[in-house]
Amino acid sequence: MKRILFYISLMPLVWVVSVLFSACSPESDSIVTDISSAQVESQGVTFTVTANVEWSISQSGNYNFRVNPSSGTPGTTTVKVAYEPNESGQMRSSTLSILGGNAQATVQLSQNPVLFS
Numbered sequence: 001m002k003r004i005l006f007y008i009s010l011m012p013l014v015w016v017v018s019v020l021f022s023a024c025s026p027e028s029d030s031i032v033t034d035i036s037s038a039q040v041e042s043q044g045v046t047f048t049v050t051a052n053v054e055w056s057i058s059q060s061g062n063y064n065f066r067v068n069p070s071s072g073t074p075g076t077t078t079v080k081v082a083y084e085p086n087e088s089g090q091m092r093s094s095t096l097s098i099l100g101g102n103a104q105a106t107v108q109l110s111q112n113p114v115l116f117s
Contacts, residue, residue: 029053029101037108038081040065040092045081047107055100063092065109086113 031051038045049055049072056071057079066082086092092111097104 027052029103031055031098031100031103031105033098033105033107035107037110040081040083040109040111044083045109046078047081048076048078049098049105050076051098051100051103053101053103055098055103058097058099059094060097061092061094061109062090063094063111065094065096065111067096081109083111086111089113 029052031049031053033047033049035045035047038047051072052074054071054073057067059065059067063083063086068080068082069077072079081096083092090113092113094109096107096109098106
């Protein structure tokens with residue numbers, strides 16, 4: 001009987017400890033951009049990355065735009081995208097993947113070809 005009372009008396013302590021440990025769990029990784037897509041025009045494109053982890057940008061598509069910076073640390077960072085005039089006659093496009101920890105964000109970029117008259 002004493003043993004049962006002993007275990008019952010420990011239950012509130014076990015509950016308090018489990019609540020404290022669950023409240024201290026780390027926040028999840030997060031990466032957020034202020035745009036999800038953009039048409040690259042004469043001034044280029046600027047967007048912000050807000051993250052709580054270190055991050056880096058990779059590109060996929062039929063054109064690699066100049067991205068600066070291509071990586072960052074936790075906080076808010078302004079990213080600038082530049083390009084060369086599109087004289088290819090074809091639409092250029094690229095997906096920027098911003099990766100860090102277990103988080104990901106993407107930005108779709110496109111650029112129309114220069115029309116000659």
